[in-house]
Amino acid sequence: MPPVDVVIMAAGKGTRMKSAKPKVLHRLAGRPLIEHVLEAVALLGARQVAVVTGHGAQDVEDALARGADRAKRPAPAFVRQEPQLGTGHAVMQALPLLEDDGVTLVLNGDVPLVEPGTLQALVDRCGPRQLVLLSVVRDDPTGYGRILRSGEAVWGIVEQKDANEDELSIREVYTGVLAAPTALLKRWLPRIGNRNAQGEYYLTDVVKIASEDGADVVALKAADLLQVEGINSPHELAALERAHQRRKAHSLMDRGVRFADPERFDLRGTLECGQDVEIDVNCLFEGDVSLGDGVRIGANCVVANARIEAGAVIHPFTHIDGERSGVVVGEGALVGPFARLRPGANLAAQVHVGNFVEIKNSTLGHGAKANHLAYLGDATVGERVNYGAGSITANYDGANKHRTVVEADAHIGSNCVLVAPVSIGEGATVGAGSVITKDAPAGKLSVARGRQVTIEGWKRPAKGG
Numbered sequence: 001m002p003p004v005d006v007v008i009m010a011a012g013k014g015t016r017m018k019s020a021k022p023k024v025l026h027r028l029a030g031r032p033l034i035e036h037v038l039e040a041v042a043l044l045g046a047r048q049v050a051v052v053t054g055h056g057a058q059d060v061e062d063a064l065a066r067g068a069d070r071a072k073r074p075a076p077a078f079v080r081q082e083p084q085l086g087t088g089h090a091v092m093q094a095l096p097l098l099e100d101d102g103v104t105l106v107l108n109g110d111v112p113l114v115e116p117g118t119l120q121a122l123v124d125r126c127g128p129r130q131l132v133l134l135s136v137v138r139d140d141p142t143g144y145g146r147i148l149r150s151g152e153a154v155w156g157i158v159e160q161k162d163a164n165e166d167e168l169s170i171r172e173v174y175t176g177v178l179a180a181p182t183a184l185l186k187r188w189l190p191r192i193g194n195r196n197a198q199g200e201y202y203l204t205d206v207v208k209i210a211s212e213d214g215a216d217v218v219a220l221k222a223a224d225l226l227q228v229e230g231i232n233s234p235h236e237l238a239a240l241e242r243a244h245q246r247r248k249a250h251s252l253m254d255r256g257v258r259f260a261d262p263e264r265f266d267l268r269g270t271l272e273c274g275q276d277v278e279i280d281v282n283c284l285f286e287g288d289v290s291l292g293d294g295v296r297i298g299a300n301c302v303v304a305n306a307r308i309e310a311g312a313v314i315h316p317f318t319h320i321d322g323e324r325s326g327v328v329v330g331e332g333a334l335v336g337p338f339a340r341l342r343p344g345a346n347l348a349a350q351v352h353v354g355n356f357v358e359i360k361n362s363t364l365g366h367g368a369k370a371n372h373l374a375y376l377g378d379a380t381v382g383e384r385v386n387y388g389a390g391s392i393t394a395n396y397d398g399a400n401k402h403r404t405v406v407e408a409d410a411h412i413g414s415n416c417v418l419v420a421p422v423s424i425g426e427g428a429t430v431g432a433g434s435v436i437t438k439d440a441p442a443g444k445l446s447v448a449r450g451r452q453v454t455i456e457g458w459k460r461p462a463k464g465g
């Protein structure tokens with residue numbers, strides 16, 4: 001098998017997006033369109049990937065370099081196309097990067113859902129004298145290049161604006177994806193002219209040139225429209241997003257996940273689910289999330305970069321984002337409604353975290369509870385601790401963060417401030433309203449409320465005064 005070199009076209013303006021942002025950077029399932037293409041390509045084991053940039057070139061190049069960093073894959077090579085004189089001209093710019101012994105696979109940066117298997121099939125069909133196109137049959141072919149064929153043999157593609165009435169009735173269209181032997185592509189491309197309705201150098205003209213040259217041209221028909229759908233407008237972007245999300249929801253349902261409504265589910269990353277997982281409406285999952293057996297996610301939750309273990313219940317309106325450190329919710333834990341778990345929140349089994357509780361970089365031991373209006377940051381909380389309503393760790397002194405340790409079975413009353421670094425001993429009780437600045441001894445009651453002050457001669461201000 002000859003080596004594969006990939007050219008991704010991403011120089012076009014995308015006028016119909018009506019956006020200042022380059023088209024290929026608009027997001028599908030949370031990632032730029034072109035990142036999806038690069039991900040499909042990564043599975044091909046290509047020798048080289050070149051991206052042709054033009055409109056917003058710097059932005060595209062910077063975004064892809066950052067993306068490569070994050071995904072830990074090599075950044076593609078960039079070739080600038082200035083000005084943009086058409087798709088044939090775009091591929092021509094990349095020719096100096098392509099070695100003659102390879103197969104060149106041409107892709108569109110704005111067709112995000114093309115699958116690696118489809119690309120591999122194209123490459124496999126490509127021979128030393130064979131050009132392979134990816135086509136698709138559409139009910140409404142308007143706007144696309146029509147495939148001209150006699151039986152198996154394809155001999156041309158005619159663009160919408162150049163087609164006659166007979167040609168316009170052809171429903172098999174070119175998808176923008178082709179594979180060609182590089183040595184021949186280098187001979188064919190310079191022969192493309194721009195005498196057509198749009199005054200552009202059409203890549204699609206290589207088909208006629210190749211068949212005149214005696215090469216075989218075949219078109220493989222894509223089985224699935226989603227794979228070849230390009231994005232030209234906010235409408236198309238939203239429609240493809242929904243179709244893509246629906247497909248993901250259905251594949252989770254195939255594995256037994258139950259959705260209250262698969263139309264109201266969004267996944268921007270990976271979601272692994274055990275058995276008997278239930279997801280209510282309007283939930284969004286991002287990054288890498290796993291849900292253990294029997295986990296239930298209530299309505300309107302955002303869950304990102306987290307592991308939710310078996311039997312845990314996340315009540316409605318909870319926001320969980322582990323970012324890089326992750327979040328763990330232990331077996332049978334109850335979280336929410338309206339809870340917020342931030343990076344490094346690590347809840348053991350049977351923990352209860354209730355409404356308006358924020359937890360960051362803290363571990364809570366088995367059965368610990370923080371049920372109302374509380375903050376735990378940089379804390380280690382022991383088993384069965386009860387952390388009262390309105391209590392917080394004052395973990396930040398304006399310059400540095402400090403840890404709070406609450407040992408097992410301690411009981412923190414309501415409205416306490418634990419001024420870190422500080423520790424509360426095993427089985428200790430902290431009285432309501434205490435500001436704790438010194439370690440509290442095990443098994444004892446610590447109260448630090450300041451003296452009650454009454455100011456004489458004070459008058460309540462008059463209303464409207």
Ligand code: UD1
Pocket residue numbers: 009010011012013052054081083084085086087088089090108109110143144145146157159173174175176201202203204230
């Ligand atoms: C192209 C095909 C058409 C096909 C359709 C599928 C040509 C001449 N026509 O038409 O047969 O049915 O795709 O979607 O190829 N681009 C550049 N530089 C340019 C022009 C375009 O990089 O100078 C890039 C665009 O950013 C885009 C891709 O090439 O990613 C396709 O360009 P676009 O203008 O959308 O081509 P279509 O007219 O849709």
Ligand code: CA
Pocket residue numbers: 230232
């Ligand atoms: Ca297009």
